[in-house]
Amino acid sequence: MRIIGLMSGTSLDGVDAAWVETDGERVGLLGPTVTLPYDPALRRDLRRLLEMAPTISPEDPFLLDCTARLTERHAAAVLRVQQEAARAGLPEAELAGFHGQTILHRPLRPGDSRNARGHTWQIGDARALARATGLSVAFDFRSADVAAGGQGAPLVPIAHAALAHALPKPLAVLNLGGVANVTWLGADGRMQAFDTGPANGPLDDWAKRSLGRDYDKDGNLALAGQADGAVLGRLMAHPYLALSPPKSLDRLDFDRALRDAGAHLLSPQDGAATLVAFCAVCVAAAARHFPEPPMQWLVAGGGRRNPAMMRALSATLSELVRPVEVAGWNGDALEAQCFAVLAARTARGLPISFPETTGAPRPMPGGQVLGGLL
Numbered sequence: 001m002r003i004i005g006l007m008s009g010t011s012l013d014g015v016d017a018a019w020v021e022t023d024g025e026r027v028g029l030l031g032p033t034v035t036l037p038y039d040p041a042l043r044r045d046l047r048r049l050l051e052m053a054p055t056i057s058p059e060d061p062f063l064l065d066c067t068a069r070l071t072e073r074h075a076a077a078v079l080r081v082q083q084e085a086a087r088a089g090l091p092e093a094e095l096a097g098f099h100g101q102t103i104l105h106r107p108l109r110p111g112d113s114r115n116a117r118g119h120t121w122q123i124g125d126a127r128a129l130a131r132a133t134g135l136s137v138a139f140d141f142r143s144a145d146v147a148a149g150g151q152g153a154p155l156v157p158i159a160h161a162a163l164a165h166a167l168p169k170p171l172a173v174l175n176l177g178g179v180a181n182v183t184w185l186g187a188d189g190r191m192q193a194f195d196t197g198p199a200n201g202p203l204d205d206w207a208k209r210s211l212g213r214d215y216d217k218d219g220n221l222a223l224a225g226q227a228d229g230a231v232l233g234r235l236m237a238h239p240y241l242a243l244s245p246p247k248s249l250d251r252l253d254f255d256r257a258l259r260d261a262g263a264h265l266l267s268p269q270d271g272a273a274t275l276v277a278f279c280a281v282c283v284a285a286a287a288r289h290f291p292e293p294p295m296q297w298l299v300a301g302g303g304r305r306n307p308a309m310m311r312a313l314s315a316t317l318s319e320l321v322r323p324v325e326v327a328g329w330n331g332d333a334l335e336a337q338c339f340a341v342l343a344a345r346t347a348r349g350l351p352i353s354f355p356e357t358t359g360a361p362r363p364m365p366g367g368q369v370l371g372g373l374l
């Protein structure tokens with residue numbers, strides 16, 4: 001199948017789109033990719049929605065307006081990739097893998113009552129996307145897993161496994177988005193995956209609050225500061241780090257802990273350096289849960305462009321830490337490419353989540369497909 005994978009991640013900076021040829025088990029040609037950044041107003045409104053999500057009604061006009069604007073950007077990204085594909089002599093895609101925008105993620109956690117239910121919410125109008133693009137649309141990838149008691153995230157590991165089939169293992173693929181997630185792949189086909197902790201999310205919020213910037217470009221702020229040992233020490237005691245996988249996070253899950261630890265009292269530079277150091281500490285804590293140490297870490301996501309983060313990781317981990325580009329991958333488009341693979345799996349009814357990735361009770365298909373082209 002020819003599929004356009006779409007990902008709008010927790011950083012809220014824009015939508016990534018990628019043309020992929022895949023049957024969901026193997027990956028063929030990797031075609032053009034585009035990123036359409038969100039305008040500042042949409043970015044600000046989505047950030048507000050994260051705060052409002054626990055109490056907002058699904059019919060709230062502000063929510064519906066954000067959903068429509070978000071979907072419109074996705075449609076524009078699909079059409080742009082179709083044009084680029086045509087220019088490259090590639091056939092049109094027939095299916096879109098539409099993740100949507102997570103505004104709330106609250107899976108089951110240890111200590112939840114026996115009748116508690118997990119909860120995950122991605123906004124995006126699949127019907128409108130199908131109408132605007134003429135493509136069939138695979139969407140709603142997480143809810144079946146959460147309903148079955150899984151974490152609903154991360155879902156990309158089975159796609160990482162397909163992409164990494166020829167790479168030496170054990171291997172760790174680390175995504176540094178708003179939240180960081182890792183996929184460990186063993187030489188014998190074993191897999192383990194979970195969210196390690198916060199990455200750029202709190203750092204972006206910090207850059208905004210302290211200097212009015214969207215993010216700490218090239219890690220300049222963090223590189224000019226010193227991690228605060230006392231704040232870091234308090235953060236390292238967070239129970240999430242010791243919690244055994246499967247486990248996953250909401251974009252805002254560490255906000256309270258960061259405030260309680262006193263991170264907000266630091267200078268802009270030291271605050272950024274502390275957040276970067278904490279991201280690396282969380283990744284090191286994650287590695288203690290792996291069945292075996294990886295031979296190397298391949299890093300994807302915007303955080304690989306932050307030299308402070310890459311340095312902190314190299315200083316904290318014993319193994320080689322390099323951007324995924326060393327393996328010939330595209331670290332900006334990887335999640336979108338993975339959602340193309342997941343869309344193919346959804347269309348074929350193949351499992352997208354597993355006991356060792358989300359804690360699903362068994363390998364589980366997920367997602368729905370809209371549209372009559374398939």
Ligand SMILES: Nc1ncnc2c1ncn2[C@@H]1O[C@H](COP(=O)(O)OP(=O)(O)OP(=O)(O)O)[C@@H](O)[C@H]1O
Pocket residue numbers: 008009010011012013175176177178179180200201203204215216217218219300301302303305306307335
């Ligand atoms: N040059 C750069 N220097 C520092 N940080 C950068 C740079 N480029 C991108 N980033 C960071 O990467 C973030 C975007 O990363 P990415 O697009 O991987 O996140 P996401 O996909 O939205 O999140 P998630 O993977 O959690 O869903 C930006 O918000 C910024 O913090």
Ligand SMILES: CC(=O)N[C@H]1[C@@H]2OC[C@@H](O2)[C@@H](O)[C@@H]1O[C@H](C)C(=O)O
Pocket residue numbers: 009010102105120152153154155156157175177178179180181194195248249335
């Ligand atoms: C609920 C949700 O949207 N989670 C995202 C988020 O962003 C990074 C991390 O947290 C990861 O678990 C997940 O995304 C990736 C793409 C996944 O599901 O595999």
